[in-house]
Amino acid sequence: xxIPERQWETSRLTARPPLESDAEIxxxxxxxDPLVTRYMTWQPHRSIGDTLVYLRRCEQVWxxxxxxxxxxxxxxxxxxxxxxxxxxxxxxxxxxxxxxSRHWRKGLMTEALTAVIExxxxxxSIFRVWATCDIDNIASAKVLEKVGMVKEGVLRRxxxxxxxxxxxxxxxxxxxxR
Ligand SMILES: CC(C)(COP(=O)(O)OP(=O)(O)OC[C@H]1O[C@@H](n2cnc3c(N)ncnc32)[C@H](O)[C@@H]1OP(=O)(O)O)[C@@H](O)C(=O)NCCC(=O)NCCS
Numbered sequence: 001x002x003i004p005e006r007q008w009e010t011s012r013l014t015a016r017p018p019l020e021s022d023a024e025i026x027x028x029x030x031x032x033d034p035l036v037t038r039y040m041t042w043q044p045h046r047s048i049g050d051t052l053v054y055l056r057r058c059e060q061v062w063x064x065x066x067x068x069x070x071x072x073x074x075x076x077x078x079x080x081x082x083x084x085x086x087x088x089x090x091x092x093x094x095x096x097x098x099x100x101s102r103h104w105r106k107g108l109m110t111e112a113l114t115a116v117i118e119x120x121x122x123x124x125s126i127f128r129v130w131a132t133c134d135i136d137n138i139a140s141a142k143v144l145e146k147v148g149m150v151k152e153g154v155l156r157r158x159x160x161x162x163x164x165x166x167x168x169x170x171x172x173x174x175x176x177x178r
Pocket of ligand 1: 035036037039040097099100103104105106107108109110111132133134137138140142143146
């Protein structure tokens with residue numbers, strides 16, 4: 001079990017735990033956007049109330065150690081860039097992530113995930129970092145390949161992505177090991 005750093009940075013991003021006080025910007029820039037949620041397991045938020053529930057959960061999971069989410073912020077402008085989250089097992093870490101859509105295709109998630117993988121492997125107990133993505137989520141699959149992950153196969157009927165179907169869909173499983 002690891003307890004990761006609360007704050008870290010890359011050349012263009014700073015990362016810190018999400019806070020309830022971020023609700024307005026998170027709702028407006030990110031959580032209400034159907035482009036962002038298309039391949040996620042949740043539907044676009046309809047009100048700041050939905051976003052507050054999400055942010056309270058972020059604070060709770062940091063306390064109980066079931067997951068460690070970070071909000072990502074652009075150093076240059078202070079804009080919200082997105083989120084990345086790790087769920088820690090005894091020897092492996094599962095990672096999830098999403099960016100504000102106007103910050104897509106600038107290499108930001110490749111940059112953030114590279115730092116997250118380094119942070120995970122700096123813990124001697126962690127040997128595997130892995131992620132899944134819907135088989136149609138080309139952007140996500142490309143990011144995982146760019147950070148050095150290897151496609152292990154297809155997890156059939158893995159997860160419901162409610163913005164696409166109410167039935168579980170196939171997903172790719174990617175990992176990097178040491
Ligand atoms: C997936 C996501 C995080 C990618 O982040 P990003 O910062 O835009 O990705 P990067 O800029 O680091 O791009 C990495 C590679 O993917 C490619 N790529 C990015 N978006 C793409 C798209 N829509 N179609 C095809 N390729 C794409 C980039 O061109 C780049 O490859 P290249 O360097 O060879 O050109 C972003 O699209 C996103 O937030 N999507 C919505 C949420 C989501 O699906 N999260 C993942 C759930 S598993």
